[in-house]
Amino acid sequence: MAMNKPINTEKFSAWLEIDRGAILNNVSRLIEISGKPVMAVVKANGYGHGIVESAQAAVAGGATWCGVARVEEGLTLREAGIACRILVMGFTPPAQVGEAVRHSLTLTVYDPQVAQEYVLQARQNNLKIQLHVKFDSGMGRLGLFPESGLEFIRWLNAQPELDVEGIFSHFARADEPEADTTDWQIDRINRLLSQLDAEGIRPRIVHSSNSAGILYHPAARFDLVRSGIAIYGLDPSPEAPLPEGFLPALTLKARLTSVKELPAHYGVGYNYHYVTSQVERVGVVSIGYADGFRRRKGSMTLIRGKRVPVLGMVCMDQCMVTLEEVPEAQVGDEVVLIGSQGDERLSIEEIAEDWGTNNYEIATSMANRLPRVYFD
Numbered sequence: 001m002a003m004n005k006p007i008n009t010e011k012f013s014a015w016l017e018i019d020r021g022a023i024l025n026n027v028s029r030l031i032e033i034s035g036k037p038v039m040a041v042v043k044a045n046g047y048g049h050g051i052v053e054s055a056q057a058a059v060a061g062g063a064t065w066c067g068v069a070r071v072e073e074g075l076t077l078r079e080a081g082i083a084c085r086i087l088v089m090g091f092t093p094p095a096q097v098g099e100a101v102r103h104s105l106t107l108t109v110y111d112p113q114v115a116q117e118y119v120l121q122a123r124q125n126n127l128k129i130q131l132h133v134k135f136d137s138g139m140g141r142l143g144l145f146p147e148s149g150l151e152f153i154r155w156l157n158a159q160p161e162l163d164v165e166g167i168f169s170h171f172a173r174a175d176e177p178e179a180d181t182t183d184w185q186i187d188r189i190n191r192l193l194s195q196l197d198a199e200g201i202r203p204r205i206v207h208s209s210n211s212a213g214i215l216y217h218p219a220a221r222f223d224l225v226r227s228g229i230a231i232y233g234l235d236p237s238p239e240a241p242l243p244e245g246f247l248p249a250l251t252l253k254a255r256l257t258s259v260k261e262l263p264a265h266y267g268v269g270y271n272y273h274y275v276t277s278q279v280e281r282v283g284v285v286s287i288g289y290a291d292g293f294r295r296r297k298g299s300m301t302l303i304r305g306k307r308v309p310v311l312g313m314v315c316m317d318q319c320m321v322t323l324e325e326v327p328e329a330q331v332g333d334e335v336v337l338i339g340s341q342g343d344e345r346l347s348i349e350e351i352a353e354d355w356g357t358n359n360y361e362i363a364t365s366m367a368n369r370l371p372r373v374y375f376d
């Protein structure tokens with residue numbers, strides 16, 4: 001997909017460029033691959049891409065649900081006019097149940113105590129709550145064990161205030177295709193489904209697959225699939241890369257704000273983690289750890305289509321780079337921290353490996369103070 005030049009980036013010192021067309025494309029690919037309806041997971045500000053804009057692009061690409069972690073995120077989508085189904089996948093405080101229901105948010109219940117509190121709220125406020133029930137099939141996080149599921153679903157169905165529309169679980173190691181954990185989790189879910197089928201109380205929607213699950217475990221696609229990382233064009237893990245046809249949506253840019261020669265034996269930045277050995281041309285880039293560009297030594301940037309190392313430690317709002325290999329660099333040049341410039345590319349996956357983390361953490365660490373510039 002050709003990239004249209006974003007407008008008005010001249011007024012920014014550091015910013016994110018988000019390709020909505022890439023998100024639309026990626027959702028369409030997931031529908032094609034899975035043959036199932038897709039829930040676009042847009043929690044954590046759309047994995048750093050912007051929650052509203054990501055949801056809009058995902059719905060345009062065919063997503064019929066959006067998944068969020070908290071009620072506040074769901075309300076943000078509703079206030080922006082997002083009309084698709086929205087599932088709050090985490091804990092909803094009982095005091096927020098009424099507002100959630102009034103905005104047609106579907107809530108998650110995962111243990112009897114939370115369920116009882118929701119029933120009380122519903123009775124006091126004359127509400128009907130749509131629920132998806134979460135089971136812990138092997139993640140060790142929220143949810144009852146599937147082996148306790150039959151009794152719990154029976155109890156929930158006996159409460160007239162509740163509409164048990166769905167059940168779901170989450171895979172712990174779907175992004176490790178060689179691990180047998182996911183097959184074990186699928187088996188536990190299927191045994192619960194068999195029990196529910198035998199009593200005729202299987203909920204209408206069953207879902208468990210995350211991005212890696214969609215791509216690498218087709219037996220777990222059930223009635224609906226959930227995708228977060230893949231809709232943004234990022235690999236679920238190094239062991240579970242995306243197939244052809246997915247497009248990364250995010251580029252992180254800043255500006256070269258200073259160019260000067262430093263004398264030999266001159267310290268650069270706090271604590272002099274870098275000292276010049278000779279006269280060296282050094283630039284300052286308008287981005288720092290407060291923007292999500294991690295405070296560490298050895299990071300890389302792209303300037304004039306070439307890889308340019310960061311010198312010393314990243315500061316809060318700025319970092320310094322050597323310009324010895326790019327003598328043509330000038331103040332005002334665009335600097336790419338994530339993305340492509342010329343024939344070079346710094347992918348989030350490469351940076352994640354260098355930083356000792358994963359692409360999820362990098363994407364969601366992009367600061368709110370960074371302007372997001374959207375294009376199709």
